Structures are given as C-alpha cells and as structure tokens.
Amino acid sequence: MTEPTHRGRAGVAGVAVEAVDAVDAVDAVTVGTRAGASREDTGAPPPPPSTEGAGAHAVVTSGLTKRFRGGHVAVDGVDLAVPRGSVFGFLGPNGSGKTTTIRMLLGLVAPTSGTWSLLGTPMPAGLARALPRVGAVVEGPAFYPYLSGEANLRRFDVADPSADARTARARIGAALERVGLTAAAGRRYRTYSLGMRQRLAIAAALLVSRELLVLDEPTNGLDPQGTREVRTLIRRIAEDGTTVFVSSHLLSEVEHMCTHVGVMRTGRLVAQGPIAALRASGDEPRLRVETPDAGAAAAVLARAGLGDVRAADDEVTAVLGARAPEDICALLVGEGVAVRGFGVERPTLEDIFVGLTGEGFDVGA
Numbered sequence: 001m002t003e004p005t006h007r008g009r010a011g012v013a014g015v016a017v018e019a020v021d022a023v024d025a026v027d028a029v030t031v032g033t034r035a036g037a038s039r040e041d042t043g044a045p046p047p048p049p050s051t052e053g054a055g056a057h058a059v060v061t062s063g064l065t066k067r068f069r070g071g072h073v074a075v076d077g078v079d080l081a082v083p084r085g086s087v088f089g090f091l092g093p094n095g096s097g098k099t100t101t102i103r104m105l106l107g108l109v110a111p112t113s114g115t116w117s118l119l120g121t122p123m124p125a126g127l128a129r130a131l132p133r134v135g136a137v138v139e140g141p142a143f144y145p146y147l148s149g150e151a152n153l154r155r156f157d158v159a160d161p162s163a164d165a166r167t168a169r170a171r172i173g174a175a176l177e178r179v180g181l182t183a184a185a186g187r188r189y190r191t192y193s194l195g196m197r198q199r200l201a202i203a204a205a206l207l208v209s210r211e212l213l214v215l216d217e218p219t220n221g222l223d224p225q226g227t228r229e230v231r232t233l234i235r236r237i238a239e240d241g242t243t244v245f246v247s248s249h250l251l252s253e254v255e256h257m258c259t260h261v262g263v264m265r266t267g268r269l270v271a272q273g274p275i276a277a278l279r280a281s282g283d284e285p286r287l288r289v290e291t292p293d294a295g296a297a298a299a300v301l302a303r304a305g306l307g308d309v310r311a312a313d314d315e316v317t318a319v320l321g322a323r324a325p326e327d328i329c330a331l332l333v334g335e336g337v338a339v340r341g342f343g344v345e346r347p348t349l350e351d352i353f354v355g356l357t358g359e360g361f362d363v364g365a
C-alpha cells in the first residue's frame, strides 16, 4: 500500500493531537457522532483545536477520519474521549474501523482529517514525546520461535535506544513477572501457549513503564484459558494505574473487563461513556406475564396505568414504571387472570447496544 505509515517497533507506539468538544462526556453516555454528520460528507472543516480536558484524558480525538485510496471511508469523524485510569473498550463488529483508528492514534497511518492527542500531547507533532509513554500491541510482535521468552524480550529491549543497558536484566525480569511468565522465561517461545504468547507481547510493550497501553483485539484466537489469562492481566495492569485502550468485537469481553466503552459502527462512533451509564441509559424494565387470558391481563395492566402494554397469544408485556411488581401480580390474580408466569426483565447491555447500533455483536467469550 502507498498509505503513509510510520512503522515502529512492535509494542511501542505513540501519537498526537488536540482535544475536543467531546471531552464533556466523561461521566455521561454520548450517542452519535458529532453533529451526527460526516465531515467527509459535509466537507466541513475540523473544529478549532482545544486543549480543554486533555489532562484528564489519555486519548482525545476530534473528527478523526480516514479515507483510503479508492474512496472508502473506514473511520468517519470520530470524537473519542478516553479518561485516564480507565479500561476503555473499543467495541465494534469486524470492519467497523477499530484497527484503523488505533493505527491513526499510534501514528502508524496518517488521518485524512481530524486531530488527536495522546496523554495531553497534540499529535503528530508530539509523537516523539508521547510514544515512549505509550505501549501498544497492534500486530503481534515478531518473536523468534527458538529463543526463550526472556531472550526475545532482550532483543526488544536492546532495540529501544532509550533503554539503559545496565538495567536491562531487572527490566526484563520485571516485565516477565508482571505478565506471569517468570517460571516460563527460559522456555522456547514455540512451546508457549497462545495465551502465553500474547502475554509476552504485552510484556514487550511494558518493558518500560507506560501511562497508556493500547491493545488491538488481544484475545482474538485465544482459547478460553488464554482469554482468561489475558483479561486478568489487563485488569491487573489497569489496577497498577495504566490506562488501557483495548479493542474487541466481543460485548461480553468489554462488559467484564472495561470501565468505559466506545461503540463503533461502520466507521462511526455511535456511543461512548462509562459502562454503568450506558447500562442505565437502556429501556425501562418490562413486566412479562404468561397467561392464557392475555386479553384480560392486558386490560388489567392498562387500567393499572402501565405503559406500552403488548399482548400476544399467551403473554403480555408492559413497561413497569414506578409500580411494585408484587402489587401488579396481586391485581391480576384479584381480577381473576390465570397467571402462569410472572417476571420483570431488564434489558441486557446487548439489548442496549443493538438499540443503539441496529445490529448485534458477537456476545460469546
């Protein structure tokens, strides 16, 4: 490809930019792209750069857009605000633009338009300053199969001109310890499980202390055990104070591992915010009544003031609102409705995402 790229050593990357007007979205969920329009569509110029909120954010993008040769817009006016200290899940189906966004953030591919900052540093001007503070695993680093995990890390370490050779041993030992590979340090890489290989890649990104770790689909292709290992490691890294920006197409993964989420759909960021806020933004709980007397039950629920009453063959649902479910159940029984089943259903995070994006995600682990 003739795309301008800056390929760095795998596991180390940095990027740049300015901040945005999307930064007010730290505690609330934001839905939709800025002004709901593509800059590629409108031709509108990017907004004036602002540094407001950049200190509180590890990553801020404004109108970040990538149009590939041939005209395909892979990333379309994305305004990200990744709070420092968060584990930010960058969620979206395959092909939704996650990798392209990450590559732009890390300076591996040039945006068509838009601005971004890393760790408060405008990019790409601040690349050299920010990169040493950012670790990344985007494309699996190339490890030598016949070398041990430790020897492979040594090769990475010597390639870093900023690394002090005198402290290499301690640095490599600490990185192996951090990812739980101390006992396997002397084993050849080719004998490592996929989970161990991914952990070694993360160790390579963490040879020096980082403020931000960027991981592109780190559990892709891993078996359940490897997936568990990597998720546990990510949580531990976050507990140590590193902001983690991790892409995934698995809703369950983001739900279990992340504090915040940004949802991509066909190149656009359709929602972002704390997971808890996103969950709370969902539909109201619905009452579900199984009964052979659906018509009568629907009438009782409507008289009781419940909203959006829907009757099917042997089932009635309605928005519960502020009513206590036990009161409604007593009311139905008191009115002679044969209640076979009764429950309150809250929308899952997947329901909320489907409502936001109009499509499902792979929810499996």
Ligand SMILES: Nc1ncnc2c1ncn2[C@@H]1O[C@H](COP(=O)(O)OP(=O)(O)OP(=O)(O)O)[C@@H](O)[C@H]1O
Pocket: 001, 003, 068, 069, 072, 073, 074, 092, 093, 094, 095, 096, 097, 098, 099, 100, 101, 217, 249
């Ligand atoms: N170098 C390129 N030239 C042209 N189109 C590209 C290029 N790289 C990616 N694309 C296209 O851009 C879109 C977004 O791809 P991207 O890899 O960013 O998505 P993704 O969400 O990371 O998906 P996946 O998880 O499958 O990699 C896709 O339609 C992809 O085919």
